[in-house]
Amino acid sequence: MNPGGAAAVREPEPRGPGLTVVPPGPVPAAAPQTAPLRFAALGDSLTEGVGDPVPGGWRGWAALLAGALSEDAAGVDFHNLARSGALSHDLTAAQLPAALALRPRLAAVVVGGNDTLRSGFDIRHTARELDTALGALAGEGTQLLTACLPDPGLLLRLPGPLARPLARRMRAVNTVVHALSLRHRTVHLHLTELPWTADRDLLSVDRLHPSATGHHLIARGFHARLAEAGHRLGPAPAAAPAAAGPGRAADLWWMATRGTSWVAERSTDLLPGLVALAVTEARGRLRGATARLDEQMAGAASAALAGLP
Template sequence: MSPVRFVALGDSLTEGVGDPVGNGWRGWAALLAAGLAEEPVEFTNLAVSGAQTRDVARRQLPAALALRPDLASVVVGVNDTLRHTFDIRSVAARLDAVYGALAQRGTTLLTACLPDPGTMLGLPGALARPLARRQHAVDTVVHVLSDRYGAVHLHAHDGAWVTDRAMWSADRLHPGERGHRQLALRFHALLAEAGLATGPAPSPEPESPAPTRSASLWWLATAGTGWVARRCTDLLPQLLALAADELHHRARGTSARLDLRASAAASAALARLTVRERVEAGTVA
């Protein structure tokens, strides 16, 4: 019997940032790979820190298809929300293309919805809420497309693990080792329930001691701050405008309109995909 081939696509979360091993990162996908089968698994991690949906669609997807995976995880979208170019229609179209290409090859998909970065960073409400709406829109698209393509989907956008600081690294955006283990464990449980994981479940307990507070603060003040700055610099002017709009609507008591607008945009993006697919299938003139 051929070994199980597992390919991971995505950004820094899947690359393993927050779970250092040696001179590199390990992360939830590598932890999960070890428990997919009793026999060794062929695991390839294509995820790259900073990747957006366009990077996954253009660069990682062709490489993944060439590997003919039995299982592929696609967890991406947070970096899109941190760019001034964010467009839920483009995000939806790219995710649809990636999911569809893998599913068409008979690959089992792993997907997840994630917490919004504004809340994780502890930003003030006027700054956090616009980012939360963006992430909610991405999560809505991921939910619908995961169902459409029969993905094994993990609901990771809320729950105790989000508010438990022991799960997160100093930058508050990436899980620490315990958090990565929690993701791997939850994915493994879903796969085992579906009969797709026959190896031992990952241990929830870290192998390495948690970094000291001083070490965490030093990392955040050096590498961590730079990481956040590189991903948010082009968003800042727009985010300040969004925050001003947020405060304006709050003063007028019309904040619900912003929520409805974001939900409508996600629904329209999904409806556009449905119409396009029907046109391609020849069922719409």
């Protein structure tokens, strides 16, 4: 890949089409810059740039944003530490130490989607790992970027018995992310509100990651939120890439050449857990207990937040 490329929570007020912002902390007085602005991106395949291919690897929203943080491209020192498949534990075990060593002025921390896709999902664990990472970086004076995530079951168009429990998990993760964004005064982007399913051009051929157009939209969203927070930036990223997004033929080609192996790899861990989730969901529906399952997961998210130090 290309890592060096250039408790209830009150919902924030909507700002613009499909995007909202959590008010960050006070912007410190600008100091004379004697070194480039260092920007570190932590997370999984979304932040690594999967879905936005360039020669030699991936680009992605974080690299696009990095190129727009300063009037002078040489004024930004960008480090993409995100890795495909990363869980919240990987964030604190591997990426956080590397980020702290860089002492970045700006850091993006976007993770949690892969946690929902694992059979051992535990919202308490996810909350602890995210709080640890955000707290450590905020403690160094780093301005943080966070985002809540769209529902993977919805993106993949999974059948209801599978989609509903995944949606329930994703809501729990987003509840935690919303609360921690307020706690650590991050600049927050609500990716859940973008029209992922209504606008097919925003998704890559695997239907789980943004397309190049989707990555551009995310980069512009973060750029706008940073500008609203008072940060001095360069011009906003382009609204869309020069090349058109993938069409139906590209979808079919990806599924024939890579999609099958991708599903097989995911199934090693996911399939047993998803089958168990589907069985539990079906039983719950027969007993009319779907609402109770929703309440249990919401309660688990609240308890996870209440249990943080």
